[in-house]
Amino acid sequence: MSSTLAVRRLNANNPDFSTTLDKLLAWEGVSNAKVQEQVETIIAEVRQKGDAAVLAFTQKFDQHPATEFSQLEVSQQQLKAAYESLPAKRREALEVAAKRVTSYHEHQKQPSWNYTEADGTLLGQQVTPLDRVGVYVPGGKAAYPSSVLMNVLPAKVAGVKEIIMVAPAPKGELNPLVLGAAYLAGATRVFALGGAQAVAALAYGTETVPACDKIVGPGNIYVATAKRAVFGKVGIDMIAGPSEILVVGDGETDPDWIAMDLFSQAEHDEDAQSILISWNAAWLDKVEKSIRKLLPTMERAEIIKASLENRGALIQVENEAQAVELINRIAPEHLELSVADPEAWLPNIRHAGAIFMGRYTAEAIGDYCAGPNHVLPTSGTARFSSPLGVYDFQKRSSLIFCSPEGAATLGRIANELAEGESLTAHARSAAYRIKD
Structure with a gap:
């Protein structure tokens, strides 16, 4: 060779x-028209038929032997058993890696903040975690326990309460190291699902899989195409x-x-x-x-x-x-x-x-x-994108509080600008609160 x-x-x-x-x-790996058509069909089926469609696609594409959807969920007991079955050295390596990844991401936590102006007006930002995220862990040509740690742990550090993990199980087989990593990292629920059907389930929800606010994690061309298709309904980390x-x-x-x-x-x-x-x-x-x-x-x-x-x-x-x-x-x-x-x-x-x-x-x-995250921008997108981090699992709300004096000061400015835009209701809404 x-x-x-x-x-x-x-x-x-x-x-x-x-x-x-x-x-x-x-x-141009995510611009295949044939793949896009297949993915759109899968998403539509999952939205319409829920668990039944996801099960059928999983049986078809992964040759999974499950006959009922409940067989696709991996229990916490199974996760724990997989973790405890790992060789001692491998389990120790997983634990050390998890501690290092957690420690690094702790430095990324952003606090809420505010400041008060002289007239009593308060301005600031409230930082809150997402409620529920979906983590896609690839399982095609190799098993990736490291992807579990890198996607689940920053979400945990951010304070996300529900972390729904999916990973394909070809012919019904899941890697014990992947399951052990899910247990160690603290995934809330784990499903043996992959492909576009898994992304659709995480985005829109089914009778069993809860709909998530954001989907993170890498995958093949079908996963990437599906993530792009559901963006807007949910957030995504990136198209990898x-x-x-x-x-x-x-x-x-x-x-x-x-x-x-x-x-x-x-x-x-x-x-x-x-x-x-x-x-x-x-x-x-x-x-x-x-x-x-x-x-x-x-x-x-x-x-x-x-x-x-x-x-x-x-x-x-x-x-x-x-x-x-x-x-x-x-x-x-x-x-x-x-x-x-x-x-x-x-x-x-x-x-x-x-x-x-x-x-x-x-x-x-x-x-x-x-310690730093290995989920990184590819294909030149580092020009405008950053590694996955705690900030990807948080959102920020602006805080504005006006004192009577502040309402008068800002009201005059807003009134003048709104009249310039011919938005009368805006102008009057601000002007009503001006006290001479």
């Missing part, structure tokens, strides 16, 4: 580089594209380490994207050699190979400044700064979901146990 792997090599100074990069970065990593190296990091860092995202699926940037051409050659050497040793070698060939690249730049320019243009989900002084780069980096600093900071630790 190693001899046939073709890793794309690009030079940022080539005339056609910009066009080539745009094509490489392009991702394939996993991606951008590594910038100065040529001093072990090439084997870098090759494995690129593999860590490529192994997710064939559409994942792994890009390496450096101004050291000889080192890029060494990394490419490491890629070829290490690929045959990987359990998911075929997926990694497809990912690297389809969407991967090794890019040579002229200098650090050109590397920074590319970072901000790509706006990566994961950015590794494998350089001598990563902190010096930070003031110039405007767009990145998560920044991993230094040679010893592998992106993989962020996926599991560093």
Whole structure:
């Protein structure tokens, strides 16, 4: 296999580089008309037939053996049993990761606040948690207990009372580690559901699945399309594209380490994207050699190979400044700064979901146990989006209280502006409260 792997090599100074990069970065995975039509049909069925439709779709798409909807709910006793069945070392790792994720997100909690002006007018903001959220945990090509922790724990820290988790169970099988993570994190209810039917159930509710206020968590193209379709009825975290990593190296990091860092995202699926940037051409050659050497040793070698060939690249730049320019243009989900002084780069980096600093900071630790959330903006959306956090499970209400003096002062201003807009009722409503 190693001899046939073709890793794309690009030079940022080539005339056609910009066009080539745009094509490489392009991702239109949630715009398939056929998928959209299927998803709309599924959502309509779930809205009309509730549990019966969800059960039928689960039997069809997941080959789940359940004959009644009640068999799709996983009890707290089952969650606890799964947790207790885990090997001691794995359970301990899960516990440590949960503590670190919780501790990090505790720092994100935002308090309510207000201030009072001289005339007694009070202005402020009241921060409250959402009532009920739905968490989608993917379960296709791999099991993701880490996704449970990263989605459920920030909601718990935010104060959300009901957390409804769904995870597909192909042929009725659920991963014990996923169930154990759900128990540890404190999911309120768990259902063995996946796909667009699970998203529809969380958005609109069924006889058994309660309707949620927001849906978070990654999934395949059907899940992403369904989340986009129900947005407006419920909130969503984001439309997630394939996993991606951008590594910038100065040529001093072990090439084997870098090759494995690129593999860590490529192994997710064939559409994942792994890009390496450096101004050291000889080192890029060494990394490419490491890629070829290490690929045959990987359990998911075929997926990694497809990912690297389809969407991967090794890019040579002229200098650090050109590397920074590319970072901000790509706006990566994961950015590794494998350089001598990563902190010096930070003031110039405007767009990145998560920044991993230094040679010893592998992106993989962020996926599991560093503490910051691993649900990150993909496909360039780091230009305007942020990692999932406590703030995604809270909402803010503005507070306004007028004293008689404040009502007079603000009433005059509002009256004048409302008359300028020819909104007479607005003007009089404000003017009624003006005391001379």
